[in-house]
Structures are given as C-alpha cells and as structure tokens.
Amino acid sequence: MTATIYRNISERILLGREKIENTLNSPEILPLVSSYGYDETELNTALALSDECDALVLKQQNEYSEQYVATRAFDEEYWVVNKQYVNTVELARIAFKADNKAMINLQLNGRRKSVFLNWYTQAKAFYSNLLDSSEWITTLGRFGYTAESITAEMAKVDNLFELYKSKTREKGEAQTATQQRNEKVEAFEDWVSDFVGVARIALQDEPQLLEKLGVVVPS
Numbered sequence: 001m002t003a004t005i006y007r008n009i010s011e012r013i014l015l016g017r018e019k020i021e022n023t024l025n026s027p028e029i030l031p032l033v034s035s036y037g038y039d040e041t042e043l044n045t046a047l048a049l050s051d052e053c054d055a056l057v058l059k060q061q062n063e064y065s066e067q068y069v070a071t072r073a074f075d076e077e078y079w080v081v082n083k084q085y086v087n088t089v090e091l092a093r094i095a096f097k098a099d100n101k102a103m104i105n106l107q108l109n110g111r112r113k114s115v116f117l118n119w120y121t122q123a124k125a126f127y128s129n130l131l132d133s134s135e136w137i138t139t140l141g142r143f144g145y146t147a148e149s150i151t152a153e154m155a156k157v158d159n160l161f162e163l164y165k166s167k168t169r170e171k172g173e174a175q176t177a178t179q180q181r182n183e184k185v186e187a188f189e190d191w192v193s194d195f196v197g198v199a200r201i202a203l204q205d206e207p208q209l210l211e212k213l214g215v216v217v218p219s
Helices: 003-024 029-034 040-095 100-105 116-131 134-143 147-202 207-212
Strands: none
Touching: 003 029, 003 040, 003 147, 029 040, 029 147, 029 207, 040 116, 040 134, 040 147, 116 134, 116 147, 134 147
C-alpha cells in the first residue's frame, strides 16, 4: 500500500473522530442526539474505537516496513548465494562429466529450479550428496574446493532458507495486520455513517448544528 492510502484511512478516522468530539463538546447537539441513543457513553465508546483504529493503522505500517526489510534481506542474499551455487554446479559439471553416478546424484543435468523451495531442495541435495563422498570432494579439489569450503557454502544455503522463512512470516503478519485494520476501520466507519444518519434526523431543524459536525446540508 502507498503512503497516500495510509493517509486517506487516517484522515477518514480523523473526520469521524471530529464529529464525535464536536458532539461531546456541544451543549446544543449532545442533548438532541442523546435522545436517539447517542449519549455520552455511546460517543465515548466510539472514540475508543477510533483509538483502536489509529493503533491498527500504525501496526499495519510497521508490519509492512518489517516485511520490506525481510524481503530485501532475502533478495540480496539470494543473489549472492545463488551465484556461488551456480558457479559450483558449473565446475562440478566439468569435474564429473565422465562420472554418470555423480551427474545423477548431484542433479547436475538440467536447469536449476526457479521456485525458491524447489531451488532450496535441489541445492541442499547437491551439497549434502557432495559432502557424503570424500572421493567427489577430492575430485573438486582441483578447483580449490575442500570439505570445509563446501560445508560453508551449504551453510549459506541453510541461512538463506531461514531468511525465506522470515520473509514469509513477515508477509503473513503484514497481511493479518491489514485485515485487522480494515475490519476495525470498517466497523468505525459504519458507526459514523449510522450516527450521521441519525444526526440528520435529530438536528433537522437546526441545520447550522449539522454543519458543525461537518455534515453538508443542501441549500
């Protein structure tokens, strides 16, 4: 969501809150709407609802900020780790071009998976199977690889998976925060809409009072 949408939601909450506060602060309006069920208690309950809306707007903004940070961290690390992984696979294809067992077990044929979870499964199998064979590690040694360097690369793949889980978790929390905000704001705006409808009736003989509530009165 854009900052404009956040601002519009906040502005709508503020406009509704102003109607309530103006009513509570008006000795002329309050008695008239109180007779229709919108007494001080009801109005203060609505004010509390507007406070909840404000808190959820802020929470939603924070959750999306956290999602952005987590997504960026994952994307940046994925670029680095995948580049290293692809380079190692290419060198392995050269080293094991005559070793059919290695080509199959290390999944060296074909393209690398593009969907991350499939990519992770493929990369994890590559490094795990490679580390299970001291012979294959020795063969890759001609390109400067050791058991330690291969283990370090696999650790980066595992760390990337943790970043993916964090990104996914933050995305879910942001979506939940959006739903909670929308539901609460909708409830508040429904209340305000009903209140304005009743105020039009309660103040129909006092149009200037309706204008104090920000309600447009046709001339």
